[in-house]
Amino acid sequence: MKNRQFTGRHYETGTIANILQARGDINPITKKPYDEDFVIGASGGIAFGYFVFEYKGYLPHVALLTRNTFHPFERALDNLGIRREVRETTNEAKGEENLRRELDMGNLVVVWADAFSLPYFGFENHEMYGMRPLLVVGQEGDDFLVVDGTKSPFSMSRTEMA
Template identity: 35%
Template sequence: MTEHRDLKRLVRERMARTGESYSTARRHVTARQPQRSAHRESALVARLLSDAGQLAPHTGEPFTEAMVCGLAGGIGFLYAVFEYKGLPPLVTLVAQHHPDPWAPAALRRAGVAFTEAHSGSPAPATTALRRDLDAGRTVLCTIARGRLPWHPDDPFDADPYPVLVTAGTGDDIMVDDGTGTPRTLPLETFVTAWSAHRKGRHHRLVVTGERTGDPAVRDAIATTVAHLTGPVLGNAFDVNFGLSGLERFASQLRDERTKTGWARRFADPDALAAGLRRVHDCVERELTAPGATRPLYAEFLDEAATIVDLPPAAADAYREAGDRWHRLASAALTASHMRETALSRLADLADDVLAAERTAAGVIAEV
């Protein structure tokens, strides 16, 4: 009830400020993101575009989550295992395109102008945020996730976490955390979360409402292919990216001899259980859409085919890859209960994924 009263107050204040009808003002304050949110960051950018009145030129409708995802680079792969004293090895798989910042990449290729800024201290950042909100603009901000009151605080969670600030009045703001339903939050609490992400330095991004061109679908696909099949950072860590990283993942699952193989690295049953849970979560929900983002990328390719010529098999190839990722993730959930065969079985499934990924990358490389 409190959130409902706050929402009505924000709507009426916007009506007084802009002269809009109640329904129009409410739409701006609580503008809904796409109905199904498979990928959190893409859904946020889709709503950011919608709030700014930006429509996809090829449909005349709001940008879909799938199109935003594909324009940002869509898919990728990163495999790494981090080891800290006194803790079990931490498995990290990143199945979405990485490491380009998601929103700027998507907006540039969408052909939409935006401004991006940082501030070293909270005061000027808060002033700029209030100015944008007073002008009716939705602002994308990068924060520390664990400082939001509805998330657990994790000292090891240093990943940037974007949210949308959709409206504000007095000492409160409305924050969309990717659910499509903004929550009322004290501005002071938000600024604490904003300041806690030190690398972000009060990062904020606003769509200016100007168009710079049409969606750069070919450039997006070319970047995806390049980072799946070739260097990403230009240094020795590149072995962990793309198809090379996926091959490394499968090889280490099967390795029973060296210290980097899973048999030795995860010899402790609890460590193995934690590692396998991470595999599942990284394929289905952490920094990804379900199925390692491949099903959503297939939707992007379906839509992109209405803009540029694409091989007919492109989307189907990534649907198949997504199915194989689902099978691997499902097997990882139960694998710790049958250790003797678990790693070999997972290695076989990873090889199946690798084969599908090579085929799919070869298809879109023709674009």
């Protein structure tokens, strides 16, 4: 899996497209691997909206919505018939145990991480959080091989994943 090329770019639809492609799933109509465009449609498609947010102590900002925002990740999984098993824990050791067990069984694993805590984004403001899925495709020693909008998996340490 380390040398595999991944085409999904968006943190939600790209993650799902990468899972489908890595599993070798083929669209029965096109006879080609599922692509991210297909997953966007399955997640609810394209929409448009905007909101203006004004919080005390912060400059106002506009949020533009370019797609269905009502749980698009879960909606895409449901519409594509993708079964999943959810495991949640607040115990770091248990989380790592669960992750390594699934990887040892050859499964691809989606973990939810706080984007503001991920080292490769370089965010400095830890007053905020934003959860996003990461695709974990394997292990390399104590490190994990992660795909997060990248063509190739990259290594993340146990500490970075915690």
